[in-house]
Amino acid sequence: MRGDAIPARNNADWSSLSPQPPAILVRPTSTEDVAHVLRICSEAGMPVVPQGGLTGVSGGARPVAGCVALSMERFVGVENIDEAASTMTVRAGTPLEVVQKAAAERGLYFPLDLGARGSCAIGGNVSTNAGGNRVIRYGMTRDLVLGMEVVLPDGTVLTNLNKMLKNNTGYDLRQIFVGAEGTLGVVTRLVLRLFPQPVSTLAAVCGVADYGRVLALLAGARKRLGPSLSAFEVMWADYWEVAARRVPNVRDPLEGDHPFHVLVELQGSDEDIDGQRFQSWIEAEFEAGTVTDAALSQSLADVAAFWGSRDAASEFIQVLGPHLSFDISLSVGDMDAYAAACRDRLAARIDGCQAMFYGHIADGNMHIIAWVPGAPKQPDTEVYDVIYGLVREYGGSVSAEHGIGLTKKNYLSYSRSEPELALMRTIKRALDPGNIMNPGKVFDMPATGESRS
Template sequence: MRDPADDSVVAALKAALGSAVLAGDDVPARNYNDWSTLPPLKPIAVVRPADEQGVATAMKICAAHGVPVVPQGGLTGLAGGATPVPGSVVISLERLTGIEEIDANSATMIVKSGTPLEVVQRAADDAGFFFALDLGARGTCTVGGNLSTNAGGNRVIRYGMMRDLVLGLEVVLPDGTLLKSLNKMIKNNAGYDLKQLFIGSEGTLGIVTRIVLRLHPRPACTSAAMCGLASFEDVLGLLASARRSLGPHLSAFEVMWPDYWSVATGRVPGVRSPLSGEHAFYVLVEAQGSDAVADPQKFESWLADCLEHGIVADVALAQSLADIKSFWATRDAASEFVQVLGPNISYDIGLSVSGMDNYARECRAELARRVPGSLALFYGHIADGNMHIVVCVRDAPQQPVSEVNAVVYDLVREHRGTVSAEHGIGVTKKSYLSYTRSPEELELMTTIKLALDPAGLLNPGKVLG
């Protein structure tokens, strides 16, 4: 039976925004869920505003009708942050796309929040700059979604998280107010830094419509190597040596355990190992330099020294851009695991760097004991404390999510880590947030949410509550 209130809000939205509103049978199936494994749910309407005023109008109408709103970007989230809730209206930012300005003097870019990350990367490159955020879903994810989850990706060790790449923003508040704070200055201590409220808040405090991004100089050269190592102690030794010898040029340090490596290079089509033999750990090291002659020589000299001193057992040095892409394909292969392994459960945790291998050993052993037949793969941006885990039970009628969650997150709590390093909390990790945050922190988060969204209409049920 249809709810008359649903018809009322849809009628008001259509009257104000016309064809930007899709309802009933016109609601696209893609808006029913994101990349999480949560079941799809049809919203009462999808609004696709063409500009920020359209977003504000839609939010204001929904607030007046007491109807919950769920913002959606590229729908690549894994924690359910963009999944509709019962009786909700989805505000999709898919039409808010485009680069509005590149300011070479301030090294900034103003971009609409629905713009895909890869479009931003290319625009920066065309202008002689470099936008540092990078992740496997670059062609589909949007910069607004990246901001909302405070995405990290492959080069956090050098450039930081998404919040380090944002100088200003424009955001629609839960009552429909349009807040413009398009700051382009690196130094601005005039009162509270309001943008930080919205970065990483997963659309629960506001809907971001424009972003001022910080750009960096385009690297003159990129060097990369794939290393095989005999122990985790050697991995830590290699990281310390890379930081010491490569300094600020070190841009990525990706570690892959052998269980991950065997699937990535042995089963994913088009991905091959550049190393001979088997190793206890595989490390992709990347450095970006400003001198196309001296910096690659320095990188190669550093690798030779690591070989000579036995820190690495084997190494493949990239000789071309194609080699670099081939090396990164081993790390990006995780996005194809569903094709070769079937349904699986993925995790995004944070730990102290020195304790990561101990965690992996304990987690693997505990999964074998409590979830018979499980396969666990470990990899991640180890230098910045971020480990990813993929777990699956082959041929199981349904993946044992609860049992695996208990193992993974109980150990995270024991190791004093975080249940989410870069993918957000959404719905799927909400019950484990207290493993990472203190009661006082959770109370303050709730206070902030109530202050900005007292009716609890914006992305309800996500992160908190």
Template sequence: MIAQARAGECIQALSAILDRNALLTGADIPARNTADTSFLPPVRPLAVARPDTPQGVADVLRICAAHDVPVVPQGGLTGLAGGAHPIEGAVALSLERLQGIEEIDAAAATMTVRAGTPLEVIQKAADEAGFFIPLDLGARGSCAIGGNLGTNAGGNRVIRYGMAREMVLGIEVALADGTLMTSLNKMIKNNAGFDLKQLFIGSEGTLGVITRTVLRLHPQPGCTMAALCGVDDYGSVVKLLNGARRGLGPLLSAFEVMWPDYWHAATVRVPGIRRPVEGDHAFYVLVEAQGLDEQVDGGRFQSWLESQFEAGLIADAAISQSKADTLAFWRTRDAAGEFQTVLGAHCAFDIGLPVDAMDDFAKACRSRLEVEVPGCLSVYYGHIGDGNLHIVALVEGAATQPAADINRIVYETVRAFGGTVSAEHGIGTVKKPYLPYSRSAEELALMATIKKALDPKNILNPGKVIDLDVEAAS
């Protein structure tokens, strides 16, 4: 009864600072705020708060902290690990109204944006201003930049530009007690004390809620070159990657690898996907390079490809002659977004491994799944150039997927190969039981110490990523 009374008092206090459209309760809570894309069952939160200013976000946290009511931050709700999934009895803090590009500083090559702004809006604004935002995800049209930073998103071009944290110069964060910490730095060089922004990037809203950020802009590419290659063995894939790093240098922007099982699912099962390369190959590699001058950089790319053919590393290849060709190449890689429709319910994994171990891992993981989960299909693909492998696994036609067994097998194999259970999608609740597979007891204890320091009442996204109780965490 005391908890219910405090929850009621909290809602009453929130209603005093938020207008009617900014505080939703009961049947007025939209279905979209009851789940993210992690396949967890929907949960109706206590309320949905939708402030439209950074101070409004801080005020919501201050009130919830005063009434001991937990808060779950929500952005575009495209996460796959349950980080934004609501909790019963908690306030869902939606940033969907906290949108807008506040400034593009051409001299500093920076953009200041609000955390609820969709990534695609930011990309287009940069393009119109003659700049380039390298972060790119399949969910670009609906994912929000705050969530991208909260999970330290990766995407397709990490091999050249790094993870999301590499594009952040400044940040503003609402802390658990309602303090608004503004540090909207625009300088690349700023060593004045701790780099506090790094505490919050990748913490999935468990340490603070990002409200604004200063993003670093890059020069707009003048040309993009791509080739989709058929390769005969994994050793040649690794040699091709090393050759691309040496021969293309900073031009290399993506190196995507698809195993044959993925290639078949993408080009046979998904409608409308054209095979740029015919015939059967052991691996299919998409190499992309971005330059400034088509004549100079395009020629360099062509020469590099010819050298790889001469070295026997490429068996066959299709080379882009237009933007349409490049997009067609990428559609084979982005076809994974259609697997839910063509393959049905499945388990999806985002893991990191040493590059030279990836094929051995795939063989071992596939073998265990086939033996221990009869009828299990698993397909492998990913951003191999930055050590990130994706897996889709399922028993086709099963009324219910044996997710517990599939998860156990995949993550046990990851642990055996010295990998990480999360490369770019975060931990949330889905991967939380497996975090000790990739982090030592000492690391987990330090994470809990930081959580206790910044959120002693465990208000922010409780139960996600790390527990305050070190024993429970380890």
């Protein structure tokens, strides 16, 4: 497709960056199609921007001027579910929710879960190394990928659809492409690791008086719930005020105000034993003074309602208007101190700036929403400088699970050393000497003859 025939949706992703129409849109249906497109583009020196579900928020799938947008929206389908090996072979354009449902229909479970599950593509999840709600138990997306087929920039097809958990045969090449954001090639097919479907799912929302008790609650959950602990989500009071009291259809299961609300989830294999163990743990935390108030789920509907408060962030555009979203990692013990410092610095530097904090705290991931109410344009550069500058001071990561793309590349050096960045460029140069794959994303490549330091 060219010109006006290209749908507007392919001009941008969910980032706040302005749309950029591609020169050409292609929608392959086979690996051979992808290889053919890349071979032609490599010979012509034409940039290629891979696109999945276009739900990324860092600009990784936003076209660059004069590029070919290579959309995987027709490259979909579950090819195989191997129950004995607990694996699924799937095409990269398949929506995450389709993967989840296909596993569930066979009594299995694919644990990666995001708010955009109905729209995001599994290939995009792999290319950004998505995290989601249950990293504490199952790990990041890279921990769920056993095998991969990828097309290199020159059209070479690299196929290793490995189903084995143990395979130490030289370099683990799949991990080069996980999290590479389409800068090294196009992921086309994947072998995903599956797990037994949980027999029971229980959740509690706890009111906690201070961050020290939040950490004590986390320690108790890890000790008493063990590997059944599947989520530990922390919401500061500023977040809870908006999520539970201003977003429609979200109910507050607790009475009164609490400095912190913590959502704890257990996924187990014995409904009776799991329920008793979960309740006895909560009771012990009450007796220890760790928890001030708590609501325990009595049904799966309660579990879903509890998660509604955590997922309410997707509705904040309706409540807050335009705002900026951030995804960072920090040492778990530093998070409350970071939040206090960040709130103060934003207010001091930017008149009227407000911020709220929440996230998957147990795996070190904090989300931040910052905004100036009623501002005709949000002060993005100033906010980025404060938030990422503090991340550097605290020795954290400027991106926990949303990738670098365009919006964070100027801050990548805050979290990665120059030798690391130099090695990344060396890998990029080796696999994509023409710099056609998603150019300008993650980091800039020096032009021929320029210093590579």
